[in-house]
Amino acid sequence: MARCGGGAVSTSPAPASVYRVKEGLGLWEHRGKVAAVGIGHSPTFRRWDGTPENSVGGISLEALRRAIDDAGVNPADVDGLVMDPSTTTGAFWPRGKPLPWDSINAYNRTDDPLDGITGLSADWILANSAELTGIEFTSYGVGCMSNAICVAAQAIGDGRAHTCLVLKSWHNLEGRYYQGGANAGNAIPGSSAIRSLWGTPACFGTAVQFAEYCRKYGKTHDMMAPFIENSRQNGLKFPEGYWAQHRPEEITPEDYEAARWIAKPANLFDNDLPIMVSAAYLFTTADRARHLKQQPVYILNHATSRTRPRSLTPTLDEVEADTARTARKIYEGAGITANDLSFENMYDGFALFHQFHIEGLGYRGLKFGEALDFYQTDISISGPNPVSPSGGNIGCGRSRFWMHTDCIQQIQQRAGARQVTGVKPEIAVSGGPMPVGGNYMVWSATPGS
Amino acid sequence: MQCVAVDPITVVAFNASFRLEDNGEGMKQGVDPDDLTRPFWEAANLDRLVIQNCTRCDRLQHPPARTCHQCGSDGALAWKEMSGRGRIYNYGVVHDCPIRLLQEDQPFNVAVIMLNDDPGIQMYSHLPGTPVDDIPIGADVEVVFEATANGQKVPEWRVVAGER
Ligand SMILES: [Zn+2]
Numbered sequence: 001m002a003r004c005g006g007g008a009v010s011t012s013p014a015p016a017s018v019y020r021v022k023e024g025l026g027l028w029e030h031r032g033k034v035a036a037v038g039i040g041h042s043p044t045f046r047r048w049d050g051t052p053e054n055s056v057g058g059i060s061l062e063a064l065r066r067a068i069d070d071a072g073v074n075p076a077d078v079d080g081l082v083m084d085p086s087t088t089t090g091a092f093w094p095r096g097k098p099l100p101w102d103s104i105n106a107y108n109r110t111d112d113p114l115d116g117i118t119g120l121s122a123d124w125i126l127a128n129s130a131e132l133t134g135i136e137f138t139s140y141g142v143g144c145m146s147n148a149i150c151v152a153a154q155a156i157g158d159g160r161a162h163t164c165l166v167l168k169s170w171h172n173l174e175g176r177y178y179q180g181g182a183n184a185g186n187a188i189p190g191s192s193a194i195r196s197l198w199g200t201p202a203c204f205g206t207a208v209q210f211a212e213y214c215r216k217y218g219k220t221h222d223m224m225a226p227f228i229e230n231s232r233q234n235g236l237k238f239p240e241g242y243w244a245q246h247r248p249e250e251i252t253p254e255d256y257e258a259a260r261w262i263a264k265p266a267n268l269f270d271n272d273l274p275i276m277v278s279a280a281y282l283f284t285t286a287d288r289a290r291h292l293k294q295q296p297v298y299i300l301n302h303a304t305s306r307t308r309p310r311s312l313t314p315t316l317d318e319v320e321a322d323t324a325r326t327a328r329k330i331y332e333g334a335g336i337t338a339n340d341l342s343f344e345n346m347y348d349g350f351a352l353f354h355q356f357h358i359e360g361l362g363y364r365g366l367k368f369g370e371a372l373d374f375y376q377t378d379i380s381i382s383g384p385n386p387v388s389p390s391g392g393n394i395g396c397g398r399s400r401f402w403m404h405t406d407c408i409q410q411i412q413q414r415a416g417a418r419q420v421t422g423v424k425p426e427i428a429v430s431g432g433p434m435p436v437g438g439n440y441m442v443w444s445a446t447p448g449s
Numbered sequence: 450m451q452c453v454a455v456d457p458i459t460v461v462a463f464n465a466s467f468r469l470e471d472n473g474e475g476m477k478q479g480v481d482p483d484d485l486t487r488p489f490w491e492a493a494n495l496d497r498l499v500i501q502n503c504t505r506c507d508r509l510q511h512p513p514a515r516t517c518h519q520c521g522s523d524g525a526l527a528w529k530e531m532s533g534r535g536r537i538y539n540y541g542v543v544h545d546c547p548i549r550l551l552q553e554d555q556p557f558n559v560a561v562i563m564l565n566d567d568p569g570i571q572m573y574s575h576l577p578g579t580p581v582d583d584i585p586i587g588a589d590v591e592v593v594f595e596a597t598a599n600g601q602k603v604p605e606w607r608v609v610a611g612e613r
Contacts (some may be wrong), residue, residue, distance in 0.1 A: 183547045187599050188480030190486035194512045196572040197477045197603060198559045199546035208542040208561055215539065215586065261556070264542040264582065308518060311511050311571035313561065315538065 011138040013123040014151040018316055019304035019439070020333060021324060028301040028333040030157025032447030035289035035296035036072025036408045038282030038413040040064060044242040044397060045276040047172045052106035056087045056171035057116025057124055059278040064165055065131065067280035071161060072293035075131035080161025081138045082152040084145070084168050089274035089398060091173035093118045100433035118171055125167070137161040144168065145279065145401035146431050146439035152283050153441070162285055168401055195312055200263065203350050205313035207266035210352040212316040214265070217369035221265045225253035226375045228269050229353060231388050234381060235395015237418040240405065242275045244396030272349035272393035279401045281408070286447050295412045301333030302440040307436050314436045318367050322436045323360020330429060334442040338362040342423045343386040343410065345403035347432020349393030356435040358387070383422040403430035407443040471498025485513050488528045493602045496594045500570060501530035508566045533564040533592035533600035535572070535606060542582045550598060556581055562590055562606050574606035
């Protein structure tokens with residue numbers, strides 16, 4: 001926890017009790033008492049170029065410094081750091097490949113030479129952030145930025161930190177995704193064989209759920225095209241995103257329908273692109289936030305699903321039961337209803353499950369089976385029913401945090417060309433990743449009444 | 450990347466077995482049974498399908514785990530033989546497979562099978578004998594046992610005749 005001597009800290013994953021998993025917990029006890037006041041993003045890259053400054057450690061330091069600058073706080077006043085120590089997009093340092101000592105030695109290293117290259121400890125961050133002299137609280141929110149947000153929001157509410165950095169970073173290395181290691185071998189361990197022998201790519205479970213969704217409700221894959229087109233359009237208006245920075249390419253419905261299959265009915269554009277990127281937020285108490293540079297964006301609730309599917313992959317019935325349950329938890333803790341949502345930024349990486357999230361939420365009154373018809377209406381940032389104004393992973397590359405950044409920026413009225421104009425941005429929801437198993441938060445322009 | 454030395458004898462067995470199979474389906478990776486799953490694999494080698502069952506809850510679970518997901522017991526888990534009958538829930542067609550051994554057989558079916566003994570329990574299947582992307586959703590299937598690259602057998606599923 002506290003920094004000792006030469007900068008070493010002992011940081012543990014947050015205990016399970018931090019997460020609000022159950023229904024019936026009532027209003028979140030810290031509703032409106034924690035606020036986001038700063039955002040920092042690193043540049044994006046498709047893969048690591050081997051330079052120290054673009055290593056996952058290097059880009060994390062950049063994101064942290066930008067978040068502190070954006071909030072206008074003195075780095076010495078930051079007393080908390082919550083982050084995810086895992087940074088992999090699926091890429092690991094190849095066994096036997098020489099270590100990148102030039103990059104490792106460009107920073108103060110920890111016991112693990114790949115710390116800052118293919119993983120990231122709080123130790124490493126603090127050893128390379130001389131300006132962060134006041135850190136008293138560190139914790140890991142393992143998994144995604146969504147986890148780290150839950151942990152940081154709860155820590156501030158509980159009084160364990162008052163000004164807390166929240167960090168999530170991703171590394172990506174050369175080589176094709178998940179093609180090496182055990183997947184290239186002639187035999188695999190029995191436990192993994194039960195699931196892996198059939199050669200299913202990561203999107204397979206979602207593809208089957210989507211196939212069942214189409215069968216049950218009489219929908220077709222091409223009905224996803226407006227969602228994909230809208231997501232990329234929004235993403236190209238997100239200057240922090242990969243596609244805006246490197247490949248400003250729209251996706252037309254024709255592009256979408258012509259794309260190659262990965263696991264039919266999931267095609268290339270239904271999958272997100274692994275990239276390198278880091279983002280940091282600065283959270284503080286509502287009381288302190290009112291005196292800082294940026295308009296505070298208050299957190300009304302965080303909620304978590306830890307539902308375990310019964311068997312290999314969740315059925316559509318299991319998905320729908322859990323998204324509905326998650327929505328009840330989200331609304332209960334925040335003291336809101338679906339009618340209060342100005343817009344939604346639920347997760348989309350895979351695109352084919354975004355509709356599960358928003359149907360569970362009952363966004364704009366949607367019921368199960370209705371979202372693909374809804375996608376045929378105006379879901380743009382200028383209409384009354386914005387869908388994924390961040391552009392999400394489809395519009396910006398895989399980070400699982402564009403949705404959170406966008407909620408904060410929209411409510412602060414500083415989303416630039418992406419700013420929603422058909423609704424007044426007052427209350428928004430974001431989170432993921434999976435429809436069964438994820439972490440969600442409600443953001444608000446006011447602390448609530 | 451992990452470098453895997455391929456035993457020439459295995460390659461011969463692989464090719465022979467693949468020709469014998471002749472079902473348009475590639476050879477699956479071999480399996481090295483581990484402590485948790487050994488009874489499942491040993492049963493498969495005897496053409497029997499067993500699934501982990503909590504005798505306290507009378508509840509099946511798959512994949513196998515160290516404890517019952519319902520009651521948490523680690524002492525009440527046993528292996529229960531299944532009827533070997535199931536139903537096709539739905540499926541995907543894999544065009545971009547991460548497993549090297551299966552890549553030359555792309556595209557191929559992967560169906561989700563629900564067991565008749567308990568539809569909550571799923572197994573994956575390449576549905577040998579069923580054309581690619583032409584799968585009778587909801588059809589009855591029965592288990593068969595197929596050799597993998599190292600000879601270990603694995604449960605597979607075939608559509609029951611008359612269902613198509
Ligand atoms: Zn039990």
